[in-house]
Amino acid sequence: MKRRALDMLLVSVALVVLWQALHWRVGEEGLASPAATLRQIGEELESPRFWRHVAETAIAFGWALLYSAGGGLVLGLWFGFRRLAGEVAEPVLTAFASLPKVTLYPIMLLVFGLGLPAKVAFGAIHGIVPVVLFSMAAVRNLAPVLTRTARVLRLDARTTALTVLLPAALPEIVSGLRIGFSLTLLGVLIGEMFAAKRGLGFLIMNAIGLNDSGTIMTVATLLFAFAALANAALLALDRHLHHRGD
Amino acid sequence: MSQVHARLMGVSRVYPAAAGQAAVHALGPLDLDLRRGEFFGVVGPSGCGKSTLLDVVAGLAAPSEGRVTFEQRDVAGEVPDGIGVVFQEDASFGWLTVWDNVAFGLRRAGREAAEVQRRVDEALRFMGLVDFARAYPAQLSGGMRQRVCIARTLVMEPRLILLDEPFGALDAQTRLLMGDELLRLWRASGATVMLITHALDEAAMLSDRVGVMSARPGRFIDIIDTGWARERDSRIAAEPSFGALTARLWSLLRDESLKALGHQRP
Numbered sequence: 001m002k003r004r005a006l007d008m009l010l011v012s013v014a015l016v017v018l019w020q021a022l023h024w025r026v027g028e029e030g031l032a033s034p035a036a037t038l039r040q041i042g043e044e045l046e047s048p049r050f051w052r053h054v055a056e057t058a059i060a061f062g063w064a065l066l067y068s069a070g071g072g073l074v075l076g077l078w079f080g081f082r083r084l085a086g087e088v089a090e091p092v093l094t095a096f097a098s099l100p101k102v103t104l105y106p107i108m109l110l111v112f113g114l115g116l117p118a119k120v121a122f123g124a125i126h127g128i129v130p131v132v133l134f135s136m137a138a139v140r141n142l143a144p145v146l147t148r149t150a151r152v153l154r155l156d157a158r159t160t161a162l163t164v165l166l167p168a169a170l171p172e173i174v175s176g177l178r179i180g181f182s183l184t185l186l187g188v189l190i191g192e193m194f195a196a197k198r199g200l201g202f203l204i205m206n207a208i209g210l211n212d213s214g215t216i217m218t219v220a221t222l223l224f225a226f227a228a229l230a231n232a233a234l235l236a237l238d239r240h241l242h243h244r245g246d
Numbered sequence: 247m248s249q250v251h252a253r254l255m256g257v258s259r260v261y262p263a264a265a266g267q268a269a270v271h272a273l274g275p276l277d278l279d280l281r282r283g284e285f286f287g288v289v290g291p292s293g294c295g296k297s298t299l300l301d302v303v304a305g306l307a308a309p310s311e312g313r314v315t316f317e318q319r320d321v322a323g324e325v326p327d328g329i330g331v332v333f334q335e336d337a338s339f340g341w342l343t344v345w346d347n348v349a350f351g352l353r354r355a356g357r358e359a360a361e362v363q364r365r366v367d368e369a370l371r372f373m374g375l376v377d378f379a380r381a382y383p384a385q386l387s388g389g390m391r392q393r394v395c396i397a398r399t400l401v402m403e404p405r406l407i408l409l410d411e412p413f414g415a416l417d418a419q420t421r422l423l424m425g426d427e428l429l430r431l432w433r434a435s436g437a438t439v440m441l442i443t444h445a446l447d448e449a450a451m452l453s454d455r456v457g458v459m460s461a462r463p464g465r466f467i468d469i470i471d472t473g474w475a476r477e478r479d480s481r482i483a484a485e486p487s488f489g490a491l492t493a494r495l496w497s498l499l500r501d502e503s504l505k506a507l508g509h510q511r512p
């Protein structure tokens with residue numbers, strides 16, 4: 001654990017050093033310095049306007065995560081238990097996973113229009129695939145001996161599912177959720193970049209248009225910090241579940 | 247005046263044909279009486295239907311033909327109360343500590359916390375797992391994990407215990423010691439035990455009777471009385487009658503094992 005924290009620190013320091021070096025090379029216009037970005041972060045965090053954008057993204061992300069995680073779990077468990085459905089779905093899902101979803105964006109805009117629903121849908125289709133694939137695999141990898149043990153203990157189907165199969169499948173499901181989490185956030189931000197008037201993705205896109213590298217780096221750094229923290233928490237849970245006891 | 251505890255009458259099992267595979271006649275038809283309180287060993291060539299036999303006795307699988315009774319009642323569609331099974335595969339629950347693994351069945355059965363505590367502690371003591379109560383299965387060796395599964399079975403106080411090659415993955419010395427523990431458990435619990443094993447010496451050492459199965463579809467070619475006293479342990483391996491017994495088992499099994507090998511040849 002100490003070791004990992006040290007590694008994280010080293011990586012962060014290296015990134016900042018690299019950032020500073022790039023800044024010196026391309027100048028204030030091209031890339032805001034770490035110090036300037038830090039100052040701007042301080043200012044933005046005090047501005048209500050910035051928090052309105054954050055709230056916008058957070059709401060879209062929350063809904064998208066609900067759909068990608070919840071929908072992904074339901075579909076994944078269903079495909080896992082219905083072997084045939086799963087066998088049909090798997091190649092389709094894998095192909096979909098490698099498709100750049102941006103190509104679907106015009107269609108989504110036609111269907112959902114500009115605004116929240118399109119962002120949510122875009123986030124959800126990014127995040128849902130790993131959740132489905134991982135939970136499907138989790139169910140398929142359940143050892144038959146677990147079900148047999150449950151039968152010897154005369155557990156009913158519900159108790160078997162809740163007290164034996166679910167805990168056995170949980171570690172892999174959490175791995176899927178962790179990846180789904182990052183991809184959902186990515187999807188929402190991309191959605192905001194392409195078609196939105198509010199949200200952090202819009203802020204970035206707008207700043208790109210104005211060549212405002214300070215704002216770009218501010219938003220990017222905050223997003224990076226959020227994603228890294230959330231990921232670290234989920235990873236810790238993931239590790240805990242996978243290596244319980246060893 | 248031995249009483250019948252579980253009975254198989256004209257039992258056979260055929261795995262139905264599935265996706266490009268022909269039906270497999272795995273077992274029987276065979277008859278078998280397990281006597282209350284006996285230690286019954288089953289040996290047979292691999293693939294002869296031993297695990298299928300266990301499934302049928304336990305009610306985990308229905309016979310294709312014939313009838314199975316346990317304590318005079320038909321076994322149909324579910325595992326009857328009073329039967330415990332130790333599987334060949336590691337069936338410990340990786341997300342629970344050893345203590346919680348052993349307590350699992352009692353808790354599901356809605357037993358009082360105090361009773362759970364008492365019985366789990368006793369089972370752990372019996373299996374020599376007290377020091378590992380807080381450990382997770384991943385921290386234990388294969389032999390220790392199988393002990394957890396045995397403790398989890400015995401804590402339910404089953405009247406019939408079925409074991410499917412439970413020591414298959416263990417080294418020879420550990421297996422001998424586990425055999426002694428099994429004998430201790432059998433005597434202390436008064437349960438009927440059916441032990442499936444591929445080790446002839448194990449069957450000869452532990453059993454009151456050894457059922458020798460033919461190549462698939464498995465039937466009993468012979469059922470041999472070992473004549474051991476109830477108080478016994480692995481030291482009987484030094485007795486001359488033990489050698490004779492093992493030799494007899496092997497002479498019965500040799501041809502069947504060759505047949506089983508022949509079956510697998512393309």
Ligand SMILES: Nc1ncnc2c1ncn2[C@@H]1O[C@H](COP(=O)(O)OP(=O)(O)O)[C@@H](O)[C@H]1O
Nearest residue numbers: 261270272291292293294295296297298299462
């Ligand atoms: N679910 C199944 N479907 C089809 N055939 C099976 C199935 N389970 C076991 N068999 C076959 O039935 C025979 C007996 O299997 P099993 O009872 O596991 O043998 P043993 O335990 O003696 O090694 C084997 O030939 C095996 O391939």
Ligand SMILES: [Mg+2]
Nearest residue numbers: 296297298410
């Ligand atoms: Mg077997």
